[in-house]
Amino acid sequence: ILHRAVQIFDERREEIIGWIIRESGSTRIKAQIEWGAARSITLESASFPARVHGRILPSNVPGKENRVYREPLGVVGVISPWNFPLHLTQRSVAPALALGNAVVIKPASDTPVTGGLLAARIFEEAGVPAGVISVLVGSGAEIGDAFVEHPVPKFISFTGSTPVGANIGRIASGGKHLKHVALELGGNSPFVVLADADLEQAVAAAVMGKFLHQGQICMAINRIIVEDALYDRFVERYAERVKALKVGDPSEPDTVVGPIINRKQLDTLLSKVARAREEGARPVVEGDVRGQLLPPHVFADVTAEMEITREEIFGPLVGIQRARDEAHALALANDSEFGLSSAVFTADLERGARFARRIKAGMTHVNDIPVNDEAHAPFGGEKNSGLGRFNGEWAIEEFTTDHWISVQMTPRKYPF
Structure with a gap:
């Protein structure tokens, strides 16, 4: 059968x-x-x-x-x-x-x-x-x-x-x-980019890992954490890539960002956008709502205390945090009540594996997006x-x- x-x-x-x-x-x-x-x-x-x-x-x-x-x-x-x-x-x-x-x-x-x-x-x-x-x-x-x-x-x-x-x-x-x-x-997936990471590959992964299905995925990137030495270049390149994404009819093959599932969910996301601005996050990508189409919103200079960092987003909205060094990046990654999926980018694979072992989550992916699911591999989370x-x-x-x-x-x- x-x-x-x-x-x-x-x-x-x-x-x-x-x-x-x-x-x-x-x-x-x-x-x-x-x-x-x-x-x-x-x-x-x-x-x-x-x-x-x-x-x-x-x-x-x-x-x-x-x-x-x-x-x-x-x-x-x-x-x-x-x-x-x-x-x-x-x-x-x-x-x-x-x-x-x-x-x-x-x-x-x-x-x-x-x-x-x-x-x-x-x-x-x-x-x-x-x-x-x-x-x-x-x-x-x-x-x-x-x-x-x-x-x-x-x-x-x-x-x-x-x-x-x-x-x-x-x-x-x-x-x-x-x-x-x-x-x-729920999830609050951290996406960590260490200073030695391949910038273009990390940016490409962060775009896919955040905006697949408008970010309405439990494993979707919720927090981007970038080590200080790479932070400014990452933000600039990420904003360029995100601005180029097509928002529109989901049935068209080149559409990347389609509609939010319902009006209630859209209103929740709009309140999160407003709250991010109120708390001092710096918008680097914005757009106007059309019907239930919410274009990507990206905020830089996000801190650990902000709502955009603390809560699951479930939409095309993301904040980018600055980490002083690897230890700070790990602390930021683990600073959440959630522990579903996570990811880390680095040129040193063993360093990445060591970092991954210290993330408190059910799943961690080195040099890939947190949105991964294989039918033979264990899927599940820790904490809440x-x-x-x-x-x-x-x-x-x-x-x-x-x-x-x-x-x-x-x-x-x-x-x-």
Whole structure:
């Protein structure tokens, strides 16, 4: 069934990409990336049944054999977001099905098709029996708590904001029905450029890592931190590159920055722009709003106390901080309640690896953007960026449970 689902991804590629563009405002570039990511996790999940292993353990009790079986959880509840709706739904649905679970999907209200109905239809066409996948469409504010509290789902996989994720964690651990959770939450990704970095490559990465999907990605660059010796040149070159980005119709192949998902999100971003100005950040790239199109905004001379640095942005807005040296850059990178993804640029790869090990995050990429996701590599955050890991063998751990069965082969002697 999983292999057939991959075939459907290939056969219906343009239809799927079209839906992602229309419903979530994705540019074609981003929609193609999302299609590929959703396909990859489906293909990876097809290998999971052959990778589930039981264990035989020794016993301190004479004549006893200990067997450990890995079993499905039962029903998995998936609450998916609007920014990468198909992929971030498929990231839970495909492993859950591969490992023997049923699934109930609660997509974001902005993306009910690409975040729920599309995945269900793909698996329906692939041969999943009726009733194994269900989709529950509605406002999270109205049905979210009831979804988590319901006795049927034994596991809740949530991707979204930290406040909502924290509430889900409280309900799942403090309600009538205790259940497992996997929470992929907010981020505040630092992008560190050390003085010996290749300037052009760092600038190119910072453009892609910030403005893919209008910056509406949990891993997107939130803070650019540049060592003092390279700071002024980086700011100048970055501003030049950002000003050249095309803002407009997401269906046009050369559009880089498309519309913000909804008016509420746009208003939030506009308030962040105003706040950055009030706090003294220096604008180096600006633009006027057209409908729900918010052009890139870049601020220099940003400090660690500013709102633009402290909070997740989730839009085409970024601040650039100046670091005195490598140690200061590391301190700035770790100065956040979040710890999802991160990146560091340097000409010295071993220096980069050492720096990466000291960043408090679930993922760090040397000489690349923080927006990375591979179906076989562990995806997840530290601190207030979440609990648990997705992808590969880590997904097998999350979407199954262990059952210890002991078999007493010979009569056991009891003390009374």
